[in-house]
Amino acid sequence: MIQMNKWAIRGSIHTGYQESMLGIMKWIRDNSPNKIIQLGTGSGVITFLMAQYLYDTNPNGKIKAYDWWDDSSDGFHIFSMDDFEFSYRNQPKELQNIIEYEKLDYRKWLDNPDTDWDMIYLDLNNDGEKIEKIYDVLKDKVLDEGKVIFFEGGTDGRFNKEAYKGRKKFSEMKDIPYKVYSVGIKSFGVISREFI
Ligand SMILES: C[S@@+](CC[C@H](N)C(=O)[O-])C[C@H]1O[C@@H](n2cnc3c(N)ncnc32)[C@H](O)[C@@H]1O
Numbered sequence: 001m002i003q004m005n006k007w008a009i010r011g012s013i014h015t016g017y018q019e020s021m022l023g024i025m026k027w028i029r030d031n032s033p034n035k036i037i038q039l040g041t042g043s044g045v046i047t048f049l050m051a052q053y054l055y056d057t058n059p060n061g062k063i064k065a066y067d068w069w070d071d072s073s074d075g076f077h078i079f080s081m082d083d084f085e086f087s088y089r090n091q092p093k094e095l096q097n098i099i100e101y102e103k104l105d106y107r108k109w110l111d112n113p114d115t116d117w118d119m120i121y122l123d124l125n126n127d128g129e130k131i132e133k134i135y136d137v138l139k140d141k142v143l144d145e146g147k148v149i150f151f152e153g154g155t156d157g158r159f160n161k162e163a164y165k166g167r168k169k170f171s172e173m174k175d176i177p178y179k180v181y182s183v184g185i186k187s188f189g190v191i192s193r194e195f196i
Pocket of ligand 1: 047
């Protein structure tokens with residue numbers, strides 16, 4: 001059993017990731033990936049958890065974690081890079097060695113995306129438009145190479161919240177092979193050619 005609070009995590013610790021983490025951790029165990037990309041690192045709590053699982057499965061694996069750590073919140077919670085780095089420095093060395101991170105707007109990342117990944121985890125205050133835009137750039141990796149994209153959300157529960165009002169719903173996305181796990185507001189989606 002992972003002790004999430006064993007090492008210092010500063011900033012906001014939030015719940016609601018149970019469903020996606022169970023799916024992602026199982027996927028890491030089953031697939032022993034070499035490289036995971038995370039877009040939307042925030043506090044890093046999920047990064048550190050994935051790093052622990054990856055280390056246990058493939059100690060040579062890497063996680064590249066991106067966030068813009070920007071203070072224009074758009075109604076969303078703000079995560080600071082300082083808080084992330086404080087927590088990062090307090091991780092065991094072997095986990096620090098697995099994680100690389102970079103402050104970057106994901107839209108810039110899309111102009112020149114990493115190409116050597118096995119799985120991407122998207123947690124960018126997701127909505128249908130963001131997922132479509134990202135999938136459009138990455139779809140060859142999914143369709144031709146069998147790579148997988150996990151994303152927070154998938155059901156439309158979040159669109160009742162103020163910050164998501166007027167945004168494109170997940171159910172309005174077109175031509176993306178994905179499946180949603182869990183129900184209600186807490187859900188996660190998996191994009192894979194298995195679901196064509
Ligand atoms: C729901 S939070 C992620 C929480 C994170 N998984 C954790 O464990 O704390 C969404 C994140 O997306 C980031 N984000 C939003 N828009 C972004 C953009 N355009 N480029 C990069 N990161 C962005 C925010 O800074 C925020 O940290």
